[in-house]
Amino acid sequence: MLPLLVSSQIREADAYTIANEPISSIDLMERASKAFVGWFVNHFQDKEQAISVYCGTGNNGGDGLAIARLLCEHSFCNLSVFVARFSEKATANFQTNLERLKAANIQVNELTSGAELPSETAEIIIDALLGSGLNKPLAGDYKKLVEHLNTIDATKVAVDVPTGFYTEGDIPDDATVLKADLVITFQLPKINFLLPESAAFMHKCEVVQIGLSQDFLCQVDTTYYYIEEQDIRQIYKARGRFSHKGTYGHALIIAGKDETMGAALLSSSACAHAGAGLTTACIPQRGLTALNSYQPEVMVVLRESDKLPEVDWDKFTTIGVGPGIGKGDDTLALLKAISEKFNKPIVVDADALNVLAGNNELLAKLPKASVITPHMKEFDRLFGEHKNWWQRLQTAKKKAIELGLHIILKNDFTITAAPNGKLYFNSTGNPAMASGGMGDVLTGIITALLSQTYSPLHACLLGVYLHGKAGDELALPNRMQVVLPGAIIKQLPVTMAKFNS
Ligand SMILES: NC(=O)C1=CN([C@@H]2O[C@H](COP(=O)(O)OP(=O)(O)OC[C@H]3O[C@@H](n4cnc5c(N)ncnc54)[C@H](O)[C@@H]3O)[C@@H](O)[C@H]2O)[C@@H](O)CC1
Ligand SMILES: Nc1ncnc2c1ncn2[C@@H]1O[C@H](COP(=O)(O)OP(=O)(O)O)[C@@H](O)[C@H]1O
Numbered sequence: 001m002l003p004l005l006v007s008s009q010i011r012e013a014d015a016y017t018i019a020n021e022p023i024s025s026i027d028l029m030e031r032a033s034k035a036f037v038g039w040f041v042n043h044f045q046d047k048e049q050a051i052s053v054y055c056g057t058g059n060n061g062g063d064g065l066a067i068a069r070l071l072c073e074h075s076f077c078n079l080s081v082f083v084a085r086f087s088e089k090a091t092a093n094f095q096t097n098l099e100r101l102k103a104a105n106i107q108v109n110e111l112t113s114g115a116e117l118p119s120e121t122a123e124i125i126i127d128a129l130l131g132s133g134l135n136k137p138l139a140g141d142y143k144k145l146v147e148h149l150n151t152i153d154a155t156k157v158a159v160d161v162p163t164g165f166y167t168e169g170d171i172p173d174d175a176t177v178l179k180a181d182l183v184i185t186f187q188l189p190k191i192n193f194l195l196p197e198s199a200a201f202m203h204k205c206e207v208v209q210i211g212l213s214q215d216f217l218c219q220v221d222t223t224y225y226y227i228e229e230q231d232i233r234q235i236y237k238a239r240g241r242f243s244h245k246g247t248y249g250h251a252l253i254i255a256g257k258d259e260t261m262g263a264a265l266l267s268s269s270a271c272a273h274a275g276a277g278l279t280t281a282c283i284p285q286r287g288l289t290a291l292n293s294y295q296p297e298v299m300v301v302l303r304e305s306d307k308l309p310e311v312d313w314d315k316f317t318t319i320g321v322g323p324g325i326g327k328g329d330d331t332l333a334l335l336k337a338i339s340e341k342f343n344k345p346i347v348v349d350a351d352a353l354n355v356l357a358g359n360n361e362l363l364a365k366l367p368k369a370s371v372i373t374p375h376m377k378e379f380d381r382l383f384g385e386h387k388n389w390w391q392r393l394q395t396a397k398k399k400a401i402e403l404g405l406h407i408i409l410k411n412d413f414t415i416t417a418a419p420n421g422k423l424y425f426n427s428t429g430n431p432a433m434a435s436g437g438m439g440d441v442l443t444g445i446i447t448a449l450l451s452q453t454y455s456p457l458h459a460c461l462l463g464v465y466l467h468g469k470a471g472d473e474l475a476l477p478n479r480m481q482v483v484l485p486g487a488i489i490k491q492l493p494v495t496m497a498k499f500n501s
């Protein structure tokens with residue numbers, strides 16, 4: 001899995017690579033700039049297009065100058081280069097690249113403090129003003145320049161980080177940030193790129209490799225990881241010969257009420273499709289016919305509204321509870337019964353979470369290492385209002401450790417917070433999946449994986465990945481705007497089949 005680093009660790013990774021590869025700092029910058037240009041020339045093929053490159057005087061600016069020189073070498077010669085001379089400071093690599101640019105006879109325009117900003121007609125603006133070295137909100141000349149660039153109707157491509165964007169931590173509400181159409185970032189996505197607040201400042205992000213030390217990246221101590229297909233391949237277990245339904249456990253889905261029976265159908269159907277050996281749904285009588293016709297493979301334990309269902313708890317490998325179950329006292333009674341009678345990890349979602357929000361002491365009594373799957377609103381109901389996603393990450397980490405639970409915070413890049421204090425970002429899923437019932441399917445999948453004796457952490461990582469991957473396989477090739485939960489369910493065995501080799 002990819003470790004995600006905060007900016008101080010990125011600097012350490014640069015320094016470690018320079019010292020141990022070894023490679024000089026200027027050559028590392030050249031490599032980064034070549035990686036940027038390599039991606040750029042493959043995707044922007046019109047060499048006549050007017051391009052303006054705006055450079056600061058730090059290393060991000062140094063990249064910008066090197067990029068301008070390399071683009072010229074690739075025959076992009078309708079180039080204008082601007083250096084923002086807003087401070088006396090300049091890094092040695094910036095200086096070297098300025099000299100190289102001048103030696104290549106490329107003209108540089110200097111923008112000085114307070115001077116009038118250039119009128120801009122370029123079709124592409126490359127932003128190399130500030131990168132991961134940002135240490136305070138933009139103010140004064142930088143702020144003015146970025147505000148000016150934001151008014152210009154051009155395609156904006158940021159080098160590494162959009163100027164003014166905080167790569168980790170809180171992004172102030174009133175921050176001035178360059179609005180990039182595309183960010184070509186070095187080596188690793190930056191943590192805040194994966195949070196919804198970034199949407200206002202970047203439309204798309206591409207990661208290019210610059211060869212930072214793998215030794216460093218393998219041993220770095222970080223909280224944040226990005227899960228990729230190769231990690232899932234290691235987690236996924238193909239079915240063995242001589243296995244039978246007993247091998248894959250018996251999952252109990254407790255869900256549904258009259259008005260929201262669909263949630264029970266979706267989660268129990270997803271559970272069966274994701275490979276539980278047996279699936280039983282605990283639902284009200286009124287849902288029986290619907291369930292039998294929708295998914296005849298699923299068995300039933302009936303539930304009356306004012307009475308605890310008669311469940312032979314020991315019979316089940318795991319439980320998924322909550323989708324469409326309602327927020328009544330009967331849900332509370334059920335959760336209490338589960339916490340007293342069941343001691344293997346379970347999945348708790350939706351209304352069951354809303355009931356827990358009013359009965360926080362019960363959260364600590366859930367079976368050890370259980371999984372809760374809140375979306376943002378459910379998360380805030382459980383743990384209090386948060387002003388942004390960075391704060392939610394910190395709470396998720398703290399609560400996962402404190403409660404000994406796995407917290408799946410659902411989002412574009414769904415985050416699993418584990419009791420080991422680590423946060424894992426998922427890399428699959430797309431906006432076509434933003435439709436009601438999608439979370440119910442996820443609950444069914446994770447319950448099925450627990451039933452198949454995946455560890456709770458692996459069940460979370462694999463479940464979230466497969467759910468998003470099924471959605472990607474359906475939506476992306478056909479540019480579909482909407483994929484319904486039922487379609488994801490049907491796709492699951494196909495998605496899983498690809499991991500069987
Ligand atoms: N050898 C290396 O260290 C490499 C660095 N790279 C580039 O270097 C960048 C980081 O470079 P730097 O650390 O020089 O930092 P930046 O170029 O991001 O910033 C330059 C300086 O601006 C000042 N600054 C910060 N916030 C400011 C603000 N709000 N207003 C005005 N000035 C402000 C700081 O003193 C900072 O050091 C990366 O984003 C990447 O583009 C790449 O070339 C890869 C290799
Ligand atoms: N834009 C998106 N990108 C990736 N995944 C998404 C997106 N929108 C929704 N999803 C996924 O769909 C699911 C929605 O869950 P939830 O909000 O609980 O739905 P519901 O309550 O309707 O069942 C989550 O797993 C979420 O990650």
Ligand SMILES: [K+]
Pocket residue numbers: 060127128129130131158159160161162163
């Ligand atoms: K930048």
